[in-house]
Amino acid sequence: MEYKLGICDQDYHYVVNLMEYVNSRRIGGVSLVAFSSLEAVTEYLGNNYLDGVLVGQDVNTDGGLDKIQSELIIIPLTTNRNLLEDGIFKYQNVSLIVQAMLERLNVSLSPEPVSDRSFFAIYSPLGRCGKTTLAKGLGVKLKNSLYIGLEEFGSRESLGEEILYHIIIQSVKVHELIDRVRPNQFGLREVKGILSYMDIRQLSRSNMIWLKEQLLLGGEYENVIFDIGGAVLSDLDLLDVMDRIYVPVLPEKESQDKLQAFRELLRCEGYKNLGKKLQYVNVPICHYASEIMSEFISKGEL
Numbered sequence: 001m002e003y004k005l006g007i008c009d010q011d012y013h014y015v016v017n018l019m020e021y022v023n024s025r026r027i028g029g030v031s032l033v034a035f036s037s038l039e040a041v042t043e044y045l046g047n048n049y050l051d052g053v054l055v056g057q058d059v060n061t062d063g064g065l066d067k068i069q070s071e072l073i074i075i076p077l078t079t080n081r082n083l084l085e086d087g088i089f090k091y092q093n094v095s096l097i098v099q100a101m102l103e104r105l106n107v108s109l110s111p112e113p114v115s116d117r118s119f120f121a122i123y124s125p126l127g128r129c130g131k132t133t134l135a136k137g138l139g140v141k142l143k144n145s146l147y148i149g150l151e152e153f154g155s156r157e158s159l160g161e162e163i164l165y166h167i168i169i170q171s172v173k174v175h176e177l178i179d180r181v182r183p184n185q186f187g188l189r190e191v192k193g194i195l196s197y198m199d200i201r202q203l204s205r206s207n208m209i210w211l212k213e214q215l216l217l218g219g220e221y222e223n224v225i226f227d228i229g230g231a232v233l234s235d236l237d238l239l240d241v242m243d244r245i246y247v248p249v250l251p252e253k254e255s256q257d258k259l260q261a262f263r264e265l266l267r268c269e270g271y272k273n274l275g276k277k278l279q280y281v282n283v284p285i286c287h288y289a290s291e292i293m294s295e296f297i298s299k300g301e302l
Contacts, residue, residue: 002029002030002031002256002260003028003029003030003031003051003101003102003105004030004031004032004033004049004050004051004260005030005031005032005033005050005051005052005053005054005075005101006032006033006034006035006041006044006050006052006053006054006072007019007032007033007034007035007053007054007077008034008035008036008037008038008040008041008053008054008055008056008059009036009054009055009056009058009059009077009090010036010056010058010059011056012034012036014090015032015034015035015036015056016034018032018034018094018097019032019033019034021094022094022098027094027095027098028095028098028099028101028102030098030101030102033050035053037059037060038055038059038060038061038065038068041053041068042068045068045072049260049263049264050072051072051073051105051263052072052073052074052075052101052104052105053068053072053073053074053075054075054076054077054088054101055074055075055076055077056077056090057076057077057078057079057080057087072267073104073105075087075088075100075101075104076088077090078090079091088100088101117216117222117223118216118222118223118224118243118244119208119212119216119223119224119226119241119242119243119244120135120138120223120224120225120226120242120243120244120245120246121225121226121228121239121242121244121245121246122134122135122138122225122226122227122228122245122246122248123228123230123233123239123245123246123247124230124247124248124249125230125258125259125261125262126248126249126250126255126258126259127230128250129248129249129250129255129283130248130283130284130285131227131248131283132149132151132227132288133283133286133287133288133293134246134248134281134283134288134293135147135225135226135227135288136188136190136227136288136289137288137289137293137294137296137297138223138225138297139188139189139190139225139288140186140187140188140288140289140293140294141293141294141297141298142222142223142225143222144220144221144222144223145189145221145222145223145224145225146178146181146189146191146215146221146223146224146225147188147189147190147191147225147227148160148191148224148225148226148227149190149191149192149193149227150193150200150203150226150227150228150229150232151193151197151227151228151229151232152193152196152197152229152230152231152232153193153195153196153197154192154193154194154195159177159178159180159181159191159192160191160192160193160194161194161195161199162177163177163178163191164194164199164200164202164203167203167207167210167211168202168203168204168207170207170210172214174211174214175214178191178215186288186289188288188289193227193229197229197231197232200232201232201233201234203238204235204238205235205237205238205240205241208238208241209241211224212224212241226242236266236271236274239274239277240271240273240274240277242277243277244277244279245274245277245278245279246278246279246280246281247259247262247278247279247280247281248280248281248282248283249280249281249282251282259280263275266278283296284296
């Protein structure tokens with residue numbers, strides 16, 4: 001995953017050198033764009049995207065900072081070590097600077113492992129990225145878990161249609177229906193998707209909150225994993241109910257462009273808090289119940 005940040009400081013020689021060093025080595029997937037003024041940042045944003053901007057303590061912020069603060073994460077760049085809680089120390093090791101940048105963007109170079117009793121979503125604007133493999137892999141690896149398919153199209157042989165109906169009307173009969181789902185040969189309890197994504201689009205945020213209370217607080221499951229298709233979501237607020245959202249990524253430029261557009265949507269449409277729950281992952285090509293997937297999940301990749 002690539003993250004693009006601006007760096008604005010009066011010492012233009014410093015920011016250009018830092019930009020060239022970071023960009024040549026692609027440390028942590030970060031690339032930098034150097035600026036000498038906030039006016040230049042504002043002009044750049046007219047036709048380009050940034051995830052955030054580092055602003056030096058000597059930069060003139062009159063008027064310019066307020067204009068970009070609603071769009072970007074602002075990271076102070078300081079020469080005073082006593083102010084490190086509020087910013088990044090300008091002259092520390094470059095790897096530490098990049099790590100601090102990513103922390104401010106809610107990205108971890110060493111992702112936290114999954115926690116107990118959680119709602120997970122696997123969602124991506126990309127296709128063929130390992131989304132379902134990861135979702136089912138989590139269902140196998142995490143004990144006492146339930147996989148729910150919310151992809152564009154499903155199967156007539158599933159209880160998904162009936163279960164979805166009882167979720168929408170918020171009927172406790174949903175427990176009886178889910179209890180009829182038996183684990184497969186890999187121990188996965190799977191509620192398969194329904195025939196058409198148009199029916200799934202009837203789900204509301206309040207339906208998902210209710211389901212979370214039923215399955216995690218009042219039910220027997222410790223984790224619920226949703227495999228969400230790209231055409232299913234009519235409202236991104238559904239994702240906000242989740243405790244963690246994994247977004248499988250691909251390295252190709254076309255895929256990176258789509259992911260950048262997705263991140264820009266989260267920023268422009270006021271979904272910044274939702275963005276904090278996202279974790280971008282490179283899913284290995286393997287069977288969901290394989291040792292490779294088990295190790296991928298176990299080693300703190302998730």
